[in-house]
Amino acid sequence: MAKFEIPPPDKEELFLAKQVFGDTTDFQSSLANFNDEFLFGMSDFDEDADIDNGDDNSKDENEEDNGDNTMKNIMDDQLFFFDDGEPSEQTDLMDVDNEESQPDEDETDDSSISESESDVAWEDSDDERLHISIMMTNKTKKLRTSYEETKINGNDYVQRLRAQFERICPRPKWVDDESDSDSNNKTLDSEEDDGEDGLEQVINGDVNALSKILKSTYNYKETNSKLLPHTNLDILRLKDANITHPSKAAIQSLSFHPSKPLLLTGGYDKTLRIYHIDGKNNHLVTSVFLYNTPIQNCFFYLSPNKYEQKIFTGGRRRYMHSWDLSSSITNRSDSLTQVAKIEKISRLYGHEDRQRSFEKFKLGHFYNFQTGGVHGIICLQGNNGWINILSSITGMWMFGCKIDGNLVDFCLDYQSVSNMKKKSNSNKKNKNSGTVRSFKTILIVTNTYGEVWEFDLNQNGKVLRRWKDNGGIGITTIQVGGGTNSNHLLSTEQIRSNRWLAIGSESGFVNIYERNNNGAMKDDSPNPKPVATLDQLTTTISSLQFSPDGQILCMASRAVKDALRLVHLPTFSVFKNWPTSGTPLGKVTSVAFSPRGEMLAVGNEQGKVRLWKLNHY
Numbered sequence: 001m002a003k004f005e006i007p008p009p010d011k012e013e014l015f016l017a018k019q020v021f022g023d024t025t026d027f028q029s030s031l032a033n034f035n036d037e038f039l040f041g042m043s044d045f046d047e048d049a050d051i052d053n054g055d056d057n058s059k060d061e062n063e064e065d066n067g068d069n070t071m072k073n074i075m076d077d078q079l080f081f082f083d084d085g086e087p088s089e090q091t092d093l094m095d096v097d098n099e100e101s102q103p104d105e106d107e108t109d110d111s112s113i114s115e116s117e118s119d120v121a122w123e124d125s126d127d128e129r130l131h132i133s134i135m136m137t138n139k140t141k142k143l144r145t146s147y148e149e150t151k152i153n154g155n156d157y158v159q160r161l162r163a164q165f166e167r168i169c170p171r172p173k174w175v176d177d178e179s180d181s182d183s184n185n186k187t188l189d190s191e192e193d194d195g196e197d198g199l200e201q202v203i204n205g206d207v208n209a210l211s212k213i214l215k216s217t218y219n220y221k222e223t224n225s226k227l228l229p230h231t232n233l234d235i236l237r238l239k240d241a242n243i244t245h246p247s248k249a250a251i252q253s254l255s256f257h258p259s260k261p262l263l264l265t266g267g268y269d270k271t272l273r274i275y276h277i278d279g280k281n282n283h284l285v286t287s288v289f290l291y292n293t294p295i296q297n298c299f300f301y302l303s304p305n306k307y308e309q310k311i312f313t314g315g316r317r318r319y320m321h322s323w324d325l326s327s328s329i330t331n332r333s334d335s336l337t338q339v340a341k342i343e344k345i346s347r348l349y350g351h352e353d354r355q356r357s358f359e360k361f362k363l364g365h366f367y368n369f370q371t372g373g374v375h376g377i378i379c380l381q382g383n384n385g386w387i388n389i390l391s392s393i394t395g396m397w398m399f400g401c402k403i404d405g406n407l408v409d410f411c412l413d414y415q416s417v418s419n420m421k422k423k424s425n426s427n428k429k430n431k432n433s434g435t436v437r438s439f440k441t442i443l444i445v446t447n448t449y450g451e452v453w454e455f456d457l458n459q460n461g462k463v464l465r466r467w468k469d470n471g472g473i474g475i476t477t478i479q480v481g482g483g484t485n486s487n488h489l490l491s492t493e494q495i496r497s498n499r500w501l502a503i504g505s506e507s508g509f510v511n512i513y514e515r516n517n518n519g520a521m522k523d524d525s526p527n528p529k530p531v532a533t534l535d536q537l538t539t540t541i542s543s544l545q546f547s548p549d550g551q552i553l554c555m556a557s558r559a560v561k562d563a564l565r566l567v568h569l570p571t572f573s574v575f576k577n578w579p580t581s582g583t584p585l586g587k588v589t590s591v592a593f594s595p596r597g598e599m600l601a602v603g604n605e606q607g608k609v610r611l612w613k614l615n616h617y
Helices: 011-021 027-032 042-053 056-063 068-072 089-093 104-108 110-119 154-168 181-185 195-203 209-215
Strands: 131-133 151-153 235-238 251-256 262-267 271-276 284-289 297-302 309-314 320-324 341-345 361-368 373-381 386-391 397-402 407-416 439-447 451-456 462-468 475-481 500-505 510-514 532-534 543-546 552-556 564-568 588-593 599-604 609-614
Touching (some): 131 154, 151 154, 209 271, 209 284, 251 588, 251 599, 262 297, 297 361, 309 361, 361 407, 361 439, 373 407, 386 407, 439 475, 475 543, 500 543, 510 552, 552 588
Parallel strands (some): 251 297
Antiparallel strands (some): 131 151, 235 609, 251 262, 297 309, 309 320, 320 341, 361 373, 373 386, 386 397, 407 439, 439 451, 451 462, 475 500, 500 510, 552 564, 588 599, 599 609
16 A cells, blocks of 8 residues: 655644644654554653753753743643632643632631621621612612612612511510520410410410400490591501411402401411411411311301301302301310311202302391391392391291392391380380391392392392492492491491492403492482492402591403402592502402401402501501
8 A cells, every 4th residue: 555645734724733733843754654553652752842842951041031932832722721629730730810819818817717707607798899889770779778879789789678678577475595595485375475476376376366365355446537548558567367377279359357356367278277467477277177168158157146157168069067166165174176067958848959069158147026136138149030048046938039140249238217106115125136236137139131120138039229330330339338347337337338330340340339328329210320430440349448447449350360459538539659560460360358447458369368557447
């Protein structure tokens, strides 16, 4: 095989070789004399290396060169290296000024090192040289100490962030009292502690917390109703009501206890949860799981004598449950034997065809003019336009009311009865009724076409009037407000008829009608005109709730996120400052005001109950 001779390179090839491989003039000669043994014979490599390096005299001459001569001997790959944290010999070839390579000053002061180690675990020296602009976002603007300040260094930035975090989330007591570890092991059974601290210990982890709360006495300061401003609302967000134990499904129903700081939640996770609402911790008091029973509605019920306390709950089933809370108030020697006393209301004997599902109902009070007593009633939405009225004591069917069309929603109103001749024994107090106050219970029902019926339940469901909503079609919900409702009917000295009647529709419109003191419409025509029409929401109205004094109307839609508005009455204007774009509402599924109107609870599809405090009350 003939040996192939490589032609000598021209000027362009020599220039390209210098640019790519550096100034190596002997590269072409080494390539021409290439031998296979060069790859495996180390002896040949050493000999070639000696030849290329030249004699000792040349080495001495190269060592004596300064500046440019030294840089010429450095290859391109030696000018760059990867810093893996370990000292490298290649760095000696470069004359680089490094300010951080002088640790003498830091090592001399041992006291400063010990103090810094005691405060923080690690410090970055670059924080002092780092300058941060605090005018970029609204969050960083809150870190300013003066309006002229625009930039701060890294250390100040960290300290101000820490201070702002501690203002939002204060330091817990156990951080400052680590030495007093025994204080964290206090028993919850001690009865010597009184006030809020003692009550908090009772709630947190005590199986008898519910009975102790129901037996305890709460002092509420009665204040006169103030006129709210129609532009801005003084509202403050609190911790979520169910922050200690959130729900696993959407919150379908909310109910405040009429006289205790308790909130009841229910949803499709089949669990009833009761929370102690204090605005700070909101502990979970107790919970009950109802097997195979998704919860659509749940309400607290308090009897007139305030000794009978129950929870009624129902879902899309042919039955509903009644949880007797008064049984947990009785003292027992063994607390572990206490169980929830839950009864099932399953059949309406003789009227089963009118009630196929117990998912939608409302609680109310009924005055019996024959006995002079007051007892609770359950208004069940049946099928084929029926409303079945049941006794809350026995669960038996009393009577029913029927309308035409597809029934969608109903509400209860109360009308005071005066100048009535009472029986000789009517001025006495019934053991089961408490103080005798005569009133009428009015049932207001509507169908999808906006036709409204008003029934007098004290006359076995007699129709008082029938009228049509102006322009109403696709009606979804109806609610009254501005007077006495079922939650605080027994705690008021005077029963007042509700002033406002709101009707919501699928298009998002809400019509508001005004009623007289006797419970009748001011416009008594068959087609009355609303005093206001609200169009702030554009999706289906799913929730309508009035504040106890009737000055605020909360309307919400669960179709889209953050679809909630608060309306001031009687100006019918929406509050401008709340909710904002940053209010974490989500898809609102339920809304409830506290009995005195100082709190607003909002449940959403995420299973959270947002809580706000209205500082006007």
